[in-house]
Amino acid sequence: MIWLEKRPAPSRTWSAASPIxxxxxxxxxxxxxxxxxxxxxxxxxxxxxxxxxxHEQFASFSRPQLLVxxxxxxxxxxxxxxxxxxxxxxxxxEGQYIMGAIVGAAVGLALYPxxxxxxxxxxxxxxALGGWAWAMIPGLLKVRFGTNEILVSLMLVYVAENIxxxxxxxxxxxPDGAGFPGSRNLSQWEASANPELIAGTGAHWGxxxxxxxxxxxxxxxxxxxxxxxxxxxxxxxxxxxxxxxxPNLLVLVCLGLSGALAGLAGLFEVxxxxxxxxxxxxxxxxFTAIIVAFLGRLHPIGILLAGLLMALTxxxxxxxxxxxxxxxxxxxxxxxxxLFFLLxxxxxxxxxxxxxxxxxx
Amino acid sequence: MSQTPLLDLSGLRKAxxxxxxxxxxxxxxxxxxxxxxxxxxxxxxxxxxKMIYGLVRPDAGTMMLNGTPFAPPxxxxxxxxxxxxxxxxxxxxxxxxVAENVxxxxxxPPKPSALAARITEVSNTYGxxxxxxxxxxxxxxxxxxxxxxIRCLLQDPRLLIMDEPTSVLTPQEVxxxxxxxxxxxxxxxxxxxxxxxxxxxxxxxxxxxxxRLGKVxxxxxxxxxxxxxxxxxxxxxxxxxxxxxxxxxxxIILKAQDLSMPSASAFGTPLxxxxxxxxxxxxxxxxxxxxxxxxxxLMALSGERKLxxxxxxxxxxxxxxxxxxxxxxxxxxxxPEERLGHAAAPNMSLTENAALTAARRQGMLSRGFxxxxxxxxxxxxxxxxxxxxxxxxxxxxxxxxxxxxxxxVIGREVMQAPEVLIVxxxxxxxxxxxxAFIRQSMLDLAAKGTGVVVISQDLDELMEISDRFAALNEGxxxxxxxxxxxxxxxxxxxxxxxxxxAMEQA
Numbered sequence: 001m002i003w004l005e006k007r008p009a010p011s012r013t014w015s016a017a018s019p020i021x022x023x024x025x026x027x028x029x030x031x032x033x034x035x036x037x038x039x040x041x042x043x044x045x046x047x048x049x050x051x052x053x054x055h056e057q058f059a060s061f062s063r064p065q066l067l068v069x070x071x072x073x074x075x076x077x078x079x080x081x082x083x084x085x086x087x088x089x090x091x092x093x094e095g096q097y098i099m100g101a102i103v104g105a106a107v108g109l110a111l112y113p114x115x116x117x118x119x120x121x122x123x124x125x126x127x128a129l130g131g132w133a134w135a136m137i138p139g140l141l142k143v144r145f146g147t148n149e150i151l152v153s154l155m156l157v158y159v160a161e162n163i164x165x166x167x168x169x170x171x172x173x174x175p176d177g178a179g180f181p182g183s184r185n186l187s188q189w190e191a192s193a194n195p196e197l198i199a200g201t202g203a204h205w206g207x208x209x210x211x212x213x214x215x216x217x218x219x220x221x222x223x224x225x226x227x228x229x230x231x232x233x234x235x236x237x238x239x240x241x242x243x244x245x246x247p248n249l250l251v252l253v254c255l256g257l258s259g260a261l262a263g264l265a266g267l268f269e270v271x272x273x274x275x276x277x278x279x280x281x282x283x284x285x286x287f288t289a290i291i292v293a294f295l296g297r298l299h300p301i302g303i304l305l306a307g308l309l310m311a312l313t314x315x316x317x318x319x320x321x322x323x324x325x326x327x328x329x330x331x332x333x334x335x336x337x338x339l340f341f342l343l344x345x346x347x348x349x350x351x352x353x354x355x356x357x358x359x360x361x
Numbered sequence: 362m363s364q365t366p367l368l369d370l371s372g373l374r375k376a377x378x379x380x381x382x383x384x385x386x387x388x389x390x391x392x393x394x395x396x397x398x399x400x401x402x403x404x405x406x407x408x409x410x411k412m413i414y415g416l417v418r419p420d421a422g423t424m425m426l427n428g429t430p431f432a433p434p435x436x437x438x439x440x441x442x443x444x445x446x447x448x449x450x451x452x453x454x455x456x457x458x459v460a461e462n463v464x465x466x467x468x469x470p471p472k473p474s475a476l477a478a479r480i481t482e483v484s485n486t487y488g489x490x491x492x493x494x495x496x497x498x499x500x501x502x503x504x505x506x507x508x509x510x511i512r513c514l515l516q517d518p519r520l521l522i523m524d525e526p527t528s529v530l531t532p533q534e535v536x537x538x539x540x541x542x543x544x545x546x547x548x549x550x551x552x553x554x555x556x557x558x559x560x561x562x563x564x565x566x567x568x569x570x571x572x573r574l575g576k577v578x579x580x581x582x583x584x585x586x587x588x589x590x591x592x593x594x595x596x597x598x599x600x601x602x603x604x605x606x607x608x609x610x611x612x613i614i615l616k617a618q619d620l621s622m623p624s625a626s627a628f629g630t631p632l633x634x635x636x637x638x639x640x641x642x643x644x645x646x647x648x649x650x651x652x653x654x655x656x657x658x659l660m661a662l663s664g665e666r667k668l669x670x671x672x673x674x675x676x677x678x679x680x681x682x683x684x685x686x687x688x689x690x691x692x693x694x695x696x697p698e699e700r701l702g703h704a705a706a707p708n709m710s711l712t713e714n715a716a717l718t719a720a721r722r723q724g725m726l727s728r729g730f731x732x733x734x735x736x737x738x739x740x741x742x743x744x745x746x747x748x749x750x751x752x753x754x755x756x757x758x759x760x761x762x763x764x765x766x767x768x769x770v771i772g773r774e775v776m777q778a779p780e781v782l783i784v785x786x787x788x789x790x791x792x793x794x795x796x797a798f799i800r801q802s803m804l805d806l807a808a809k810g811t812g813v814v815v816i817s818q819d820l821d822e823l824m825e826i827s828d829r830f831a832a833l834n835e836g837x838x839x840x841x842x843x844x845x846x847x848x849x850x851x852x853x854x855x856x857x858x859x860x861x862x863a864m865e866q867a
Contacts, residue, residue: 224731225729225730228713235707236705238702239704
C-alpha cells in the first residue's frame with residue numbers, strides 16, 4: 001500500500017525541484033500522447049521546445065514571439081501572485097486585461113489625431129486604472145458584503161468580453177474603417193504605438209514592464225513589510241490580524257495591484273502586437289497567467305521562467321500543429337499536463353511518500 | 362509483583378526523523394490503579410499514550426494486556442480491547458446534542474432513546490450530571506469533558522487514559538471528576554493519568570512513572586514525595602518558585618471602562634461591560650473557565666478587534682479605536698493563547714515570527730522596508746534570553762515543541778520592554794521548568810514598572826503571580842480582589858457562584 005506522511009517541515013529540496021520534475025514528467029507523458037496520436041514523439045517535442053528558438057527557417061520569425069507572448073503572461077502572473085500569496089483569488093485577470101485595453105485605447109482615441117508625446121504615457125496610466133477599477137468591483141463587494149471574489153471576478157470576465165464586443169462594433173469602431181468591426185490601428189498611429197524596442201527581439205514596452213514588475217515583486221516580497229504581511233495573511237490569517245494587518249485593506253491592495261498589472265498588459269497588447277480593439281482581442285493570457293503563477297511557485301523569478309516556458313509551448317505548439325498537424329487540443333492537453341504534474345509533484349513538498357503498511361491509523 | 366499487571370510495557374521505542382520520542386520505556390499498570398505519567402513537554406508522554414491507544418506503532422518493544430500480547434493497529438482495536446482515552450482537546454460537534462455526540466463515537470450505537478437512558482444511567486452512577494439532550498455548544502468545558510468521559514465509560518474500559526483532564530475545570534469540577542475517578546478505581550478500572558499538576562497527582566495517584574527525554578527516569582509512589590521533589594525528578598534540576606520584586610504599584614496605566622464587544626462567531630462569547638484598572642508594576646490575574654470570553658478579551662485589549670470610543674484608556678488616552686500595531690507602538694503588547702496560527706505563523710521562520718510583532722517597535726522598519734538582519738538579531742536575542750531550544754532563528758515555528766514556542770512567543774513581547782503586557786494562558790501545555798521561567802519573566806517585568814494582565818485557567822498560577830484577581834464569566838468580569846485575601850476555595854466560589862447565576866439566567 002502507498003500512503004502519505006506529513007513532513008514536519010516543508011521540504012526545501014522538493015519545493016525547488018518539483019517544477020523541474022514536473023516538466024520532465026510532462027515531457028514523458030506528452031511524448032506518450034503524441035506517440036498514441038501516431039506522431040514521432042521526439043520530433044514533436046523537438047518541434048515544440050527546440051525549433052521555435054533554433055530552427056534555421058522559422059526561428060527568425062518565432063524567436064521574437066517568445067517575448068511578445070511571455071511579456072503579458074509574466075506581467076499578469078506577477079500581479080496575481082500578490083493576491084494568491086495572501087489567499088485572495090483573483091480569477092478574472094482576463095477581464096481586467098480587456099478593460100485595461102479598452103480604457104487605455106479609448107483615452108488615446110479620444111485625442112486622435114494629436115501627435116503629442118504625452119498620449120502614450122497617458123494611455124498607460126489609463127490602462128492600469130481600467131484594470132484596477134475592474135478588479136475593485138470584486139474587491140469592494142468582498143469587503144462590503146463578503147461575496148466570493150473567485151466567482152465575482154470570473155463572472156466579470158464575461159461582462160468585459162461583452163463590453164469589448166460593443167466597443168469593437170460600436171463606440172470605438174474605426175470611423176474610417178469601411179464598416180468593419182475594430183478600432184483604429186493604435187500601433188500604426190505614432191502617438192500611441194508600442195513598437196519593438198530592440199529589433200528582432202520582440203521586446204516592446206510591455207516586456208520592459210514585465211521585467212520591472214518581476215524586480216518590484218521580488219523586492220516587495222523579500223524586503224518590504226507589505227510583502228511580509230501578504231505572505232503572513234496567506235500562511236496564518238489570525239496571526240496576520242494579530243500582527244495588525246487590516247484584512248479588508250489587504251484584499252483591496254492585492255486585487256487592485258493584480259488588476260492594474262493585468263490592465264497594463266492589455267494596454268501594451270492593444271497598442272503593440274494586437275494593434276486594435278477587436279472582437280477577438282483577448283486570447284486567454286489572463287487565464288494562462290494563473291498557470292504561470294503557480295508553475296512559478298508564486299515566486300517572481302519562478303514566474304519569469306514559467307512565463308517564458310509557457311510562451312515557448314504556445315509558439316512551439318502552433319509550430320507543431322502547422323508542421324506535424326498535431327491537433328490544437330493535444331497541445332492544450334500538453335500544457336494542462338504541466339500544471340497537473342506540478343500540483344501532483346507538489347505533494348512531495350509537504351508529504352513523504354511511504355510504501356508498506358500504515359503505522360498511523 | 363504477584364498479580365498479572367493489566368498493562369505491561371517493556372522496551373518500547375519510537376523514533377521520529379531527528380528525535381527519539383520514546384526509548385526503552387518499561388513500566389506496568391496494575392488493575393484498579395491510578396497511575397500517573399509525568400514529564401516535561403517533549404518528554405514523550407503523548408507518543409507513549411498514542412502507542413497504547415493504537416494511534417502510533419512502536420518501532421520496538423512489546424505491550425502485554427492482561428498477559429496477552431497487545432499491539433493495536435488502530436484506536437478501534439484498542440477500544441475493543443478495553444482501552445479508552447479522553448483527549449486534552451475534545452472532539453465534539455457543537456451543533457449536535459450530547460447523545461448524538463456519544464453515538465458518533467460508538468461502533469454500534471443503540472437506538473437514540475436507549476442510548477439517552479444509558480447516558481443518564483452512567484452519569485448518575487458515576488456522579489457526572491449530564492443531560493443527554495442538551496446541545497454541546499451550550500455546555501461548559503467541564504460538561505464537555507463529561508461527554509468524553511461518559512463516551513469512554515459506555516465501553517466498560519479496563520484502562521482509561523486521561524490527558525491533562527483538569528486544565529479546563531473549576532476547582533469544584535475537579536472534585537467531581539476525582540470522585541468519579543476514585544469510584545472507577547474502586548471498581549477495578551485502571552487509570553493512566555497525565556498531568557502537570559503535581560498536587561493533584563499526589564492526592565489521586567497510586568503510582569507514578571516519570572519520563573525525561575523519552576526515557577523512564579524514575580518510578581515512585583507520589584504520596585511519598587513532595588511536589589517539588591516530583592518536579593525535580595521531571596526536570597532533572599531543582600526549581601525555584603517565582604519571586605515577586607515586591608515593588609509598590611504605581612499610577613493607573615490601563616483602564617477598561619464599560620468595555621463591550623459583540624462576538625465574532627456563533628460560538629464565541631460577547632464581552633459585556635468589562636471594567637478594570639491596571640497599575641504600573643502590578644500583575645492582574647483574570648481567571649475563568651475556558652470559553653467565557655478569554656480569547657475575546659485578549660483580542661479587545663491587543664487591538665485585533667476595534668472597540669467603541671471611550672472603553673479603553675492607556676495613560677488616560679483613548680486607545681480603543683487604534684489598531685494592533687499602533688497600540689504596540691505605544692507599548693501595549695500581548696500574547697494570545699493559541700501559539701500556532703495566532704501568536705505565530707507555523708510555516709514561517711522564527712526570524713519572520715520575531716518581526717510579526719516587533720518590526721515597528723524594535724526599529725526594524727525604515728520606510729516600510731524590513732531590516733531582516735535586525736529581525737534575525739532580535740530573534741536570536743529572544744532565543745538566548747528565554748532559553749528557546751532550537752537549532753537557530755531560521756527554523757519554522759511549527760518545528761518547535763509547544764513549550765519552546767511559548768517561551769519564544771512570550772519572550773518576543775517581554776524583550777520589547779512593554780508598558781502593558783496582556784497574556785492569555787501563558788503556560789498552557791508548557792512543562793514545569795518553562796512555566797516557572799515564563800512566570801518569573803512576567804514578575805520581573807512588573808518589578809520594572811510594567812502593568813501585566815494574565816488571563817489564565819490555571820488558578821495555581823494566578824494565585825502564585827498575581828497581585829489582584831478577577832473572574833471572567835460569560836463575558837462579564839467580576840470586581841478585582843487582592844490575591845492575598847483569597848484562598849483557593851474562595852476563588853472557586855467566585856467562579857462557581859458566578860456560574861450558578863449564569864445558569865439560572867439561561
